[in-house]
Amino acid sequence: MESSINPSISVDCVVFGFDDTELKVLLVDFIKDAQSACSSLVNPERKLPGSLIQEKEDLSHAAQRTLSEMTGLNDIFLRQLYVFSDPDRISKSEDINWVENTYGVKVHRIVTVAYFALVKINKSVLQRTIEGIARWHSVLNIKHLAFDHKSILLKALEVLSQQLLNEPIAFELLPKRFTIRQLQNLYEAILGIEIDNRNFRKKVLNFPCIKPLEEKEKGVAHKPARLYKFDKLMYEKDIKQKMKYNLNFIRISD
Numbered sequence: 001m002e003s004s005i006n007p008s009i010s011v012d013c014v015v016f017g018f019d020d021t022e023l024k025v026l027l028v029d030f031i032k033d034a035q036s037a038c039s040s041l042v043n044p045e046r047k048l049p050g051s052l053i054q055e056k057e058d059l060s061h062a063a064q065r066t067l068s069e070m071t072g073l074n075d076i077f078l079r080q081l082y083v084f085s086d087p088d089r090i091s092k093s094e095d096i097n098w099v100e101n102t103y104g105v106k107v108h109r110i111v112t113v114a115y116f117a118l119v120k121i122n123k124s125v126l127q128r129t130i131e132g133i134a135r136w137h138s139v140l141n142i143k144h145l146a147f148d149h150k151s152i153l154l155k156a157l158e159v160l161s162q163q164l165l166n167e168p169i170a171f172e173l174l175p176k177r178f179t180i181r182q183l184q185n186l187y188e189a190i191l192g193i194e195i196d197n198r199n200f201r202k203k204v205l206n207f208p209c210i211k212p213l214e215e216k217e218k219g220v221a222h223k224p225a226r227l228y229k230f231d232k233l234m235y236e237k238d239i240k241q242k243m244k245y246n247l248n249f250i251r252i253s254d
Contacts (some may be wrong), residue, residue, distance in 0.1 A: 005052050007105040010112040011063045012050035012149065014081065014156035015071060017121040017136060018173040020182055023189040024121070025142070025153065026071055026134040030098075047146040048153070049134055050112065052103050063115045072128035077118040077172040082155050085111045089148045116156040118172035157190075164190055168209070171230040177213060179225040180204055209235040 015026040029044040049070040053062040059080070067073050090096060090110045099107050119125055121136070129136065139157070144150060163169050170186055184200050204210055209231045216224035 004054050004056070005103050005105050006055050007052065007103070007107045008110060009059075010050055010052045010110050011059060011066055012048045012084075012112050012114045012152055013063055013067055013078075014048055014114065014116040014153055015067065015073070015076075015119060015134075016116065016139075016156070016160065016173065017119045017125070018186050018189065019121050019136075021185055021189070023139045023186075024136040025139050026119075026129065027137050027142075027145070028070060028134050030146070045146050046137070046142075048149045050149075052099070052105070052110070059113050060115075063113075067117065071134045073117075073119060073125065077169070078115055079117075081114040081116045081159055082152075083111065083113050084148060084152060086148070095147060112152075114152045114156065116160065118169060120173060120175055122175065161191055168230060168232075168235060171232070174230075177215065177227040177229055179217060179227060181225060183228075209238070 017024045017026070026049060027046040028049055029046055031045070049066055051062065051066040051069075053059065057065070060078070063078060064074070067076070067078070087109055089112070090099065090107070096107060099105075099110070126136075139153075142150070142153065145153065160169075164187065170183065170190075173186060174182060180201050183204060184195055184197070187200070188195055211229050211231050213227045213229060215227045217227065218224065
């Protein structure tokens with residue numbers, strides 16, 4: 001019987017979350033072989049959620065399936081990141097054996113298409129990831145990952161930093177109601193820099209799509225801060241208007 005698994009193409013998912021102070025990523029503990037089982041229980045090897053694709057599924061569906069199966073997460077922000085095609089990315093005999101034993105196929109070379117996802121870490125998400133096989137880990141504490149997954153993680157951090165400065169993806173990681181301090185903490189965590197409080201606050205409050213609410217934090221030890229929300233519809237409307245203006249300008253110039 002012909003296998004339904006494609007042995008040459010996989011998807012790997014970098015799932016980022018933010019807990020108000022730290023940028024985190026979902027990782028899966030796994031054991032490569034029986035010989036390493038004892039040491040793995042003490043020092044488990046970790047990898048990104050990933051899977052070989054099925055013969056009759058497209059890449060985006062494979063990524064969504066992998067996230068659902070390994071993390072219990074569905075309907076989250078998911079974007080294609082990069083293609084990793086180094087012929088030697090899966091070359092160690094123990095790595096090849098693990099893939100072949102896990103999927104029941106013979107492999108020679110695996111090209112992986114990486115995706116990154118952004119998740120609001122709340123009680124519901126924590127419960128679903130606890131019930132799954134993936135766990136949240138601080139990005140700053142990750143020294144090593146299996147296969148070439150550390151390189152995939154670093155690429156995801158690079159792209160996330162670039163896109164953070166060009167589009168409002170930060171709000172995919174924050175609760176619907178947030179403080180300016182939370183937003184600044186997120187920028188600092190992703191960019192790896194300290195940001196001047198006054199300048200950041202001034203720029204944020206000049207952004208019309210960030211709306212102040214008549215609410216403040218509750219249950220905090222410090223002075224409660226005002227809450228804000230991101231008006232996505234207003235942002236999208238503003239972008240469409242700018243695009244329309246630019247197109248009209250091009251037509252006039254022509």
